[in-house]
Amino acid sequence: MLLAPWWGGPDKPVKTVDVTIAPGSSLAKASEQLEDVELVTSARHFEWLARILGKPVPIKAGVYRFARGDGWKHYLESLQSGEVLSYRITIPEGWPAVMVADRLRAEKQLTGTIDVPAEGSVLPDTYDFQAGEPRAAVLKRMQAAMTRELATLWKARKPTAVVKTPEEAIVLASIVEKETGKAAERRTVAGVYGNRLRQGIKLGADPTVIYPYTKGRALGRRIKQSELHADNGYNTYVMVGLPKGPIANPGRASIAAVLDPAPTKALYFVADGTGGHVFADTLAEHNANVAKWFAIRRARGEM
Numbered sequence: 195m196l197l198a199p200w201w202g203g204p205d206k207p208v209k210t211v212d213v214t215i216a217p218g219s220s221l222a223k224a225s226e227q228l229e230d231v232e233l234v235t236s237a238r239h240f241e242w243l244a245r246i247l248g249k250p251v252p253i254k255a256g257v258y259r260f261a262r263g264d265g266w267k268h269y270l271e272s273l274q275s276g277e278v279l280s281y282r283i284t285i286p287e288g289w290p291a292v293m294v295a296d297r298l299r300a301e302k303q304l305t306g307t308i309d310v311p312a313e314g315s316v317l318p319d320t321y322d323f324q325a326g327e328p329r330a331a332v333l334k335r336m337q338a339a340m341t342r343e344l345a346t347l348w349k350a351r352k353p354t355a356v357v358k359t360p361e362e363a364i365v366l367a368s369i370v371e372k373e374t375g376k377a378a379e380r381r382t383v384a385g386v387y388g389n390r391l392r393q394g395i396k397l398g399a400d401p402t403v404i405y406p407y408t409k410g411r412a413l414g415r416r417i418k419q420s421e422l423h424a425d426n427g428y429n430t431y432v433m434v435g436l437p438k439g440p441i442a443n444p445g446r447a448s449i450a451a452v453l454d455p456a457p458t459k460a461l462y463f464v465a466d467g468t469g470g471h472v473f474a475d476t477l478a479e480h481n482a483n484v485a486k487w488f489a490i491r492r493a494r495g496e497m
Contacts, residue, residue, distance in 0.1 A: 211260055213227055213257070214227075219253065219255065244266075253273040254273065254274070254276035254278070257326070281322070281325060283323060284321075285297065285321075287318040288372055288445070290313065290409055292410060293410065294333075298332060304323065304326075304327055306330055307330075308330050315443070316340055344360050347363075347453055350454075356387075356391045356455070363452050364449070365439060366384070366436060368441045370448045373400075373401065376469065376470050381456035384452045385458040385460065386458065386462070389458070400417065401441055402430040403417055403424075405428050405437075406428050407421065410441060459475045460475050462475075462483075465487055
């Protein structure tokens with residue numbers, strides 16, 4: 195029996211080439227594509243060997259990356275097992291739904307259209323996908339991941355958690371996510387908000403003021419006095435309790451912080467000039483901390 199000299203492949207494959215196998219492609223069509231990119235010397239010879247020596251398994255669609263000289267047997271086995279190229283897309287913690295949609299729409303390897311997902315429905319993480327996969331399918335996986343993660347974290351919630359439902363947990367976690375980028379602070383920030391909610395004190399969270407105007411994108415300017423006084427269901431400077439919905443997609447750590455807040459008596463916090471915050475139990479302490487923060491900003495020329 196005449197075998198292709200490269201059926202087994204050499205020890206050291208070199209150059210690679212990508213081959214896209216369309217859905218519904220036959221072995222004959224795939225063989226022609228391999229010949230077109232010079233991975234095999236004869237499509238008919240490759241197809242004949244595949245039928246004689248290969249397993250009776252259909253090939254699968256997708257984008258494959260083959261090394262030249264890797265062996266015809268390897269090409270066939272890859273096509274039959276579906277060893278397609280995997281791509282990755284990352285959704286950072288705290289991104290709003292509009293930016294999640296932007297990123298999915300910008301990924302050229304994905305197909306189809308999507309609407310902006312419900313705020314807080316996507317779990318920030320890195321996701322694998324295949325070339326040609328529908329954007330809607332990838333988005334669905336992101337939302338399913340949030341559903342699973344929230345269910346797991348909710349079961350482990352502590353009695354000290356102030357939220358009463360998983361939906362409330364996402365709302366509060368989205369505020370915690372936007373208020374601090376320091377991992378060590380998340381549980382304390384969650385504790386402060388829990389204290390304020392129990393005592394009927396307004397949360398006073400700047401990100402909730404901005405959200406109705408930008409849907410979570412950067413404001414790019416200082417908050418206006420009119421915005422601080424706007425009653426729109428999100429502004430926690432004018433309302434007691436949680437806003438009517440999430441203001442971002444919170445990550446695992448922020449959700450966990452809300453469900454297991456740090457034991458603290460603090461009711462206030464303000465930036466400390468280093469990217470973190472300083473916490474206070476009383477308004478007098480807080481006002482002193484605010485004065486220090488303003489002095490820092492003036493020294494930086496920000497005021």
